[in-house]
Amino acid sequence: MKSAFKKSILALGLAAGMASAAYAQQGVSDTEVVIGSNGDLSGVFAPFNVQAIKAAQQYFDEVNAAGGVHGRKIKFIVEDHGYQVPKAVQNFNKLVNSDKVFAMILNLGTPHNIAGFKMMEPAKVANISPLTAARQMVEGDITYKYTGLSSYYDQLKAGIEFLAKETGAKEVCAMYFPSDFGLEVYEGTKEKAEELGLKFAAETTHKPDDQDFVGSLTKLREAGCDIVATAVGVRQTIVILGTAKKLGWNDVAFIGSSAGFNTAVAKVPGGVTEGYYAAAGWSDLENRLDSNEELKKWAEGYKAAFNEDPGTAAQLGRAAAVTLVNGLEAAGKDLTPESFQKGMETLEYDDPILNAHIKYGPNDHQGGDAIFISKIEGGVWKEVGQE
Missing domain, CATH: 3.40.50.2300 (Response regulator)
Incomplete structure (x- = not known):
């Protein structure tokens, strides 16, 4: 009887072990x-x-x-x-x-x-x-x-090449967070500019809580930037575009990666973000609903x-x-x-x-x-x- 009891306990233990192993x-x-x-x-x-x-x-x-x-x-x-x-x-x-x-x-x-x-x-x-x-x-x-x-890197390389052909741009710049995210955009932008024989003219770096971009945009404008790649937050992207318009800087193309390709950026009232470009890995849904x-x-x-x-x-x-x-x-x-x-x-x-x-x-x-x-x-x- 005792032997049978031990065997049953052993069997239960083996079954439990098999279940836990699975x-x-x-x-x-x-x-x-x-x-x-x-x-x-x-x-x-x-x-x-x-x-x-x-x-x-x-x-x-x-x-x-x-x-x-x-x-x-x-x-x-x-x-x-x-x-x-x-x-x-x-x-x-x-x-x-x-x-x-x-x-x-x-x-x-x-x-x-x-x-x-x-x-x-x-x-x-x-x-x-x-x-x-x-x-x-x-x-x-x-x-x-x-x-x-x-990737951000490939997106910006494609975006810069597209804009260079569309606009005849000669000088390329970047505004970015100096993080792994921002560096991806910066590297793709700079390398594509060099591949195309364009000048990478200037760059500015920013913190996630920055809200004043007058000085940075003035610097980039004076550098003669035709294209500015952005790698900042959604709110900062909107503020940058609005500030550029207030400064009267209208002969420049701003472009972001998928990190800038957001519905909230497009829907800002008053045309603040009109003309902004983004290169991403998917299509926006609004024009495809019908x-x-x-x-x-x-x-x-x-x-x-x-x-x-x-x-x-x-x-x-x-x-x-x-x-x-x-x-x-x-x-x-x-x-x-x-x-x-x-x-x-x-x-x-x-x-x-x-x-x-x-x-x-x-x-x-x-x-x-x-x-x-x-x-x-x-x-x-x-x-x-x-x-």
């Missing part, structure tokens, strides 16, 4: 997968993040209502770093080591993501569709890195849920959530970091929300490669070029 990776159980996000909901890039979280959660709710992915519901935990790196580090520590997330999406900020890699990678936590287009998001060991679209039924249906559903029109951030949030779910589905029932990687590397599909073709592979963890160049006309982003 889900040894954090954030995964029979019924749930935990996903995190560490972004800017209150700082200079909040216009790129707030709607993104709403749209992602909306999609996860739809997936969960339909039974989840392989029987697992998605639990979404979101933290706000306010575009402060020290706060971002605290949030990553909580999400990775306390909340035990399986993967993360929509982590905003280049230096913030770079800081987070130090915690995510040892825990095998995948970083999917971060809200930054820096090349560092898919440099080095890319095992747990999956960026969404083209020609794309799937996009229109999604936009109407978003507005019904949140009583606001979806903009750039909502597009990116929905797209990131779709990519994650597609990866989870492709990974199969036995969800591990390894099976997720294999699943992600098989993905190829067209995203109607972004108007982008998404494809991942074993040596390619950048989903989209296209670059769309748009210009603000009449308060709307209008596509003027594509690479």
